[in-house]
Amino acid sequence: MPFGFVNGAYNRASGTLDAFAGLSADLEREGHPPVVSLSGDREPEDQLRIWYERMTLTPNGRKVYGKRVWQGKTWYQIHPDTVGVPDTSNHEKRRSNDLKWPYNDRTTAAHKRARILATRHNITCEGLSFSEAWHWTHWG
Numbered sequence: 001m002p003f004g005f006v007n008g009a010y011n012r013a014s015g016t017l018d019a020f021a022g023l024s025a026d027l028e029r030e031g032h033p034p035v036v037s038l039s040g041d042r043e044p045e046d047q048l049r050i051w052y053e054r055m056t057l058t059p060n061g062r063k064v065y066g067k068r069v070w071q072g073k074t075w076y077q078i079h080p081d082t083v084g085v086p087d088t089s090n091h092e093k094r095r096s097n098d099l100k101w102p103y104n105d106r107t108t109a110a111h112k113r114a115r116i117l118a119t120r121h122n123i124t125c126e127g128l129s130f131s132e133a134w135h136w137t138h139w140g
Contacts, residue, residue, distance in 0.1 A: 002034060006100065009040040013094035016040075019121040019138040020097055026117045032102075032110040038134070039098040042091035051086055054079035082130050090126065096137045098127075104134030 003017075003024035011017040024035035042050070055068065055075040066077040070085045083089070090096035102108035106128065115125050118136070127135025 002028075003036070004034060005037045005040060007038055009037045009097070011037070011040045011094065011097065013041070015140055016095055016097075016138045019123055020136075023114065023118055023121045023123055026120065027110065027114055030113065030117075032113060035097075035103055035114070036100040037097040038100050038104075039091065040096070041094045042089060044086065044092060047084070047086050047089050047092050050083050054081065054083045082132060090137045095140065096126065096135060098132075098134045099136055100134075103136070106133040 003021040005011075011020065020035055020037070028034055051070075054077060055070075056062075056078050057073060057075060059076040059078055062078045064076045064078060065080055066082065068075050068077070068085055077083075084091065086092075091098075098104070102110040103114055105111055106125075111125075111133065114136075118124060122139045123136055124139065125133060125135070126137040127133055
């Protein structure tokens with residue numbers, strides 16, 4: 001089974017799609033499962049929806065996981081999963097995929113091997129820098 005998508009995920013940038021398909025093929029040749037994307041490209045309205053679900057200007061006693069500045073205001077992250085500032089997300093730029101297990105767990109053999117093979121396709125597990133081992137990015 002080649003690189004695939006679930007939950008309506010997609011990649012419209014052919015370079016990103018081809019890079020992840022190539023990585024998946026390399027991994028499958030070595031006996032690992034195919035790469036499956038749970039979340040690929042995001043339209044601006046989807047990025048905004050996720051932003052407003054995870055960020056607020058007024059935390060009102062809710063647990064805060066981090067802060068970001070957007071449109072000159074400080075926003076508080078009230079969801080454990082991070083989200084890129086609108087118009088800056090690599091999902092919006094059509095570069096990133098959030099991958100399904102075993103590529104979302106940095107401790108699996110498949111994830112470790114994927115990090116090595118990904119360099120052939122100009123892909124990195126960008127999410128490791130912000131505790132999201134599922135977030136992988138193609139750098140074009």
